[in-house]
Amino acid sequence: MDMATGEFQASTENSRNLAIEAHGLVKRFDGTLAVDGVDIAVPAGAIYGILGPNGAGKTTSLRMLLGIIDPDAGYRRVLGAENPQDVARLIGYLPEERGLYPAMKAYEAIGFMGALRGLPLDVGRERGKELMEAHGLGHAVDKQIRQLSKGMAQTVQLLGTLVHEPKLVVFDEPFSGLDAINQGKLEGLIRGLADKGTTVIFSTHVIAHAERLCENIAIIAGGKVPYAGSVEEARDRIPAQVRLETRKREGRWRTALPAETRQVGDFFHFPLPESGIEPLLKALIEGEAGILSLSIERAGLHDAFVAIAGEAAARDMVADAEGKPA
Amino acid sequence: MNHSVRNGGRLSMWRAAYVIARRDFTAILLSRAFIFFLLGPLFPVFVMALAGGVGAQVQSEATSADVGIAMESRDVDAMLAAQDEVRDLVGPALPNMVELERLAPGEDFDAATYLENREGSLAAIVSGTPEAPKLTATAGRLTRWEGMVALVAAHASQPGAQTYPAVTTATVETSGASENTGRLRTAQGGQLLLFLLIMLLASMVLSNLVEEKGNKIIEILAAAIPMDAVFLGKLFAMLGISVVGIAVWGTTGFAVLTAGGVSLSDYANPGVGWPMFFALFAAYFGMGYLLLGAIFLAVGSLATTVREVQTLSMPATMFQILVFFFASLAVTDQGGWIEYTAMAFPLSSPFAMVARAATDEALWPHLVALAWQGLCVAVFVKAGASLFRKRVMKSGPRAARSSRSLGKLVKDTFRNRSTPPA
Numbered sequence: 001m002d003m004a005t006g007e008f009q010a011s012t013e014n015s016r017n018l019a020i021e022a023h024g025l026v027k028r029f030d031g032t033l034a035v036d037g038v039d040i041a042v043p044a045g046a047i048y049g050i051l052g053p054n055g056a057g058k059t060t061s062l063r064m065l066l067g068i069i070d071p072d073a074g075y076r077r078v079l080g081a082e083n084p085q086d087v088a089r090l091i092g093y094l095p096e097e098r099g100l101y102p103a104m105k106a107y108e109a110i111g112f113m114g115a116l117r118g119l120p121l122d123v124g125r126e127r128g129k130e131l132m133e134a135h136g137l138g139h140a141v142d143k144q145i146r147q148l149s150k151g152m153a154q155t156v157q158l159l160g161t162l163v164h165e166p167k168l169v170v171f172d173e174p175f176s177g178l179d180a181i182n183q184g185k186l187e188g189l190i191r192g193l194a195d196k197g198t199t200v201i202f203s204t205h206v207i208a209h210a211e212r213l214c215e216n217i218a219i220i221a222g223g224k225v226p227y228a229g230s231v232e233e234a235r236d237r238i239p240a241q242v243r244l245e246t247r248k249r250e251g252r253w254r255t256a257l258p259a260e261t262r263q264v265g266d267f268f269h270f271p272l273p274e275s276g277i278e279p280l281l282k283a284l285i286e287g288e289a290g291i292l293s294l295s296i297e298r299a300g301l302h303d304a305f306v307a308i309a310g311e312a313a314a315r316d317m318v319a320d321a322e323g324k325p326a
Numbered sequence: 327m328n329h330s331v332r333n334g335g336r337l338s339m340w341r342a343a344y345v346i347a348r349r350d351f352t353a354i355l356l357s358r359a360f361i362f363f364l365l366g367p368l369f370p371v372f373v374m375a376l377a378g379g380v381g382a383q384v385q386s387e388a389t390s391a392d393v394g395i396a397m398e399s400r401d402v403d404a405m406l407a408a409q410d411e412v413r414d415l416v417g418p419a420l421p422n423m424v425e426l427e428r429l430a431p432g433e434d435f436d437a438a439t440y441l442e443n444r445e446g447s448l449a450a451i452v453s454g455t456p457e458a459p460k461l462t463a464t465a466g467r468l469t470r471w472e473g474m475v476a477l478v479a480a481h482a483s484q485p486g487a488q489t490y491p492a493v494t495t496a497t498v499e500t501s502g503a504s505e506n507t508g509r510l511r512t513a514q515g516g517q518l519l520l521f522l523l524i525m526l527l528a529s530m531v532l533s534n535l536v537e538e539k540g541n542k543i544i545e546i547l548a549a550a551i552p553m554d555a556v557f558l559g560k561l562f563a564m565l566g567i568s569v570v571g572i573a574v575w576g577t578t579g580f581a582v583l584t585a586g587g588v589s590l591s592d593y594a595n596p597g598v599g600w601p602m603f604f605a606l607f608a609a610y611f612g613m614g615y616l617l618l619g620a621i622f623l624a625v626g627s628l629a630t631t632v633r634e635v636q637t638l639s640m641p642a643t644m645f646q647i648l649v650f651f652f653a654s655l656a657v658t659d660q661g662g663w664i665e666y667t668a669m670a671f672p673l674s675s676p677f678a679m680v681a682r683a684a685t686d687e688a689l690w691p692h693l694v695a696l697a698w699q700g701l702c703v704a705v706f707v708k709a710g711a712s713l714f715r716k717r718v719m720k721s722g723p724r725a726a727r728s729s730r731s732l733g734k735l736v737k738d739t740f741r742n743r744s745t746p747p748a
Contacts, residue, residue, distance in 0.1 A: 066549050091549075093546065093550070097542040099542030115345045116337070116342070121348075
């Protein structure tokens with residue numbers, strides 16, 4: 001790992017602008033490889049998404065980044081510290097499995113979570129009341145957690161994650177269990193945090209949230225990161241899709257369509273040819289296809305994710321079948 | 327490390343432990359379960375009191391400490407008759423007076439020697455004459471019984487007397503054979519009480535951890551503070567709860583016994599004296615609880631469900647019962663290898679040392695034992711926290727499904743962890 005360390009020292013300038021950087025993180029549980037060489041670089045102040053199917057290794061990766069568990073191999077640096085626990089007070093973390101003490105009052109729960117991050121208990125409790133008021137939960141300040149609805153309890157925990165005003169906030173599947181309205185509110189809150197300069201990193205298997213919120217993402221599949229980069233680059237990995245509607249169903253123009261063409265109802269779908277749309281258009285006109293409509297649709301993040309994660313899964317399956325590392 | 331990083335460091339272990347302990351202590355103290363925790367050990371006392379059992383027991387305890395009368399024959403008769411009269415006035419607070427010796431006129435009687443070699447329930451001797459009684463006893467009993475003896479003597483010398491004779495007192499150190507027997511009883515009683523308290527508290531701390539896992543808040547704690555601090559916080563919170571409990575139980579018990587006229591001076595003085603015995607008992611309770619509590623917490627960390635917790639804690643409980651029996655055996659083998667082994671083995675050490683405090687005067691073995699037990703507590707807590715940290719922070723169903731042996735888990739705990747390069 002010396003070589004890797006050397007590379008990081010050489011890239012100190014870049015590192016200064018990164019809230020999180022991790023290279024080659026590996027974690028095994030009971031001999032099973034849960035995370036296999038994860039690389040992540042999260043710019044400071046960004047909203048960064050970690051996407052992956054269930055069981056891909058997202059939570060384990062986040063736990064390693066937070067120092068909850070140590071990697072078996074690899075390197076991590078969080079807010080400039082090689083040991084994430086050295087910057088624990090600057091981090092807020094909302095785990096996937098929500099947990100609060102049922103008998104605690106809501107504002108006390110927020111204060112307690114702040115106290116865990118070094119905030120004096122009375123200050124945390126006062127801020128808890130203010131935050132609850134600001135988020136429309138003023139009526140529930142004195143209620144015990146067990147008396148709150150699931151959504152309200154989740155909001156209380158979210159506020160507890162933020163009460164100490166962290167510089168880095170890590171959410172593990174923050175949208176799970178929330179209704180559409182609360183999902184929208186959470187998206188707004190995440191944008192608000194980023195506007196204030198807070199770095200937000202969250203994991204999700206619902207791509208739409210990442211597409212709306214993130215500039216950069218990492219896709220984790222099978223414990224590996226087959227893609228890390230901007231959302232736009234991920235979308236560009238998949239060719240744009242052409243959707244064609246013609247008056248005629250058959251004719252010599254059909255020979256101009258690519259072999260991967262699928263017919264769905266009245267429409268033909270196929271990837272945009274590498275030669276561009278103009279030669280195809282010319283062939284269709286000359287072949288008298290009778291074009292009713294033609295649109296070129298750029299691939300969405302969902303398509304990119306399915307393609308990238310699917311390729312990774314396919315590679316794993318092949319590797320497993322051949323008994324080789326993927 | 328730059329300024330922001332230094333300011334962003336997590337809480338120190340002790341401060342984090344304080345945050346956890348404060349939360350747990352308050353939560354438990356304000357819970358309904360705590361009321362039952364407090365009342366639980368008092369139920370038998372209340373039931374006995376309602377059934378008149380306490381009164382009978384107190385009476386029995388009071389009468390079991392007899393005051394022997396060694397006077398001339400007619401004075402003995404007068405004192406015994408006066409005792410019956412006075413008992414009607416003062417009730418069970420009056421010690422039971424029994425005939426000890428009918429002396430010939432002018433015959434000397436060495437009450438101190440007689441008392442130090444006494445057997446049975448003889449606790450004091452009144453000699454001399456009803457007009458000039460002499461009370462020989464331990465210092466505590468002299469204080470308690472001087473007035474009573476004067477009262478009885480006054481009635482014996484002149485029925486309806488308005489003035490009491492001055493009682494001459496002589497103090498004895500009770501170090502005879504009967505004292506040793508009493509000390510052994512104190513040792514065994516102390517061990518039993520220690521065992522019951524520790525088991526009660528260790529079970530409670532386990533329940534507390536299970537609740538925590540059920541609440542799924544443990545990951546929030548693990549992300550923010552050292553896992554050792556979570557362990558320490560939980561252990562010390564329950565220790566604090568136990569202090570409250572013991573204070574309540576102790577005060578109640580003391581009040582009940584005092585009302586019944588029972589005093590510590592009725593019992594054999596422990597080797598280190600009562601004040602030091604109580605102090606050492608508290609220290610060994612703390613150590614014993616921390617040792618067993620750490621084991622129970624580690625057991626709790628291995629389990630994913632309440633049922634698993636019950637299954638896994640059963641062997642730990644049974645083992646602790648065996649340890650208690652072993653320590654009990656050590657009381658009968660003072661100075662032998664069983665006692666030394668019991669003192670050295672961490673889990674039996676607190677029990678063995680409590681017994682030693684009751685039977686032996688030396689204090690230095692306790693300093694050594696407490697240091698050793700403190701070291702063991704540190705190791706146990708560290709290992710338990712390590713085990714917990716390794717076990718509980720696994721993602722997904724694989725962790726729940728995996729069924730590794732306890733031995734392998736422990737081995738993994740002490741195996742070197744891979745560390746990212748600096």
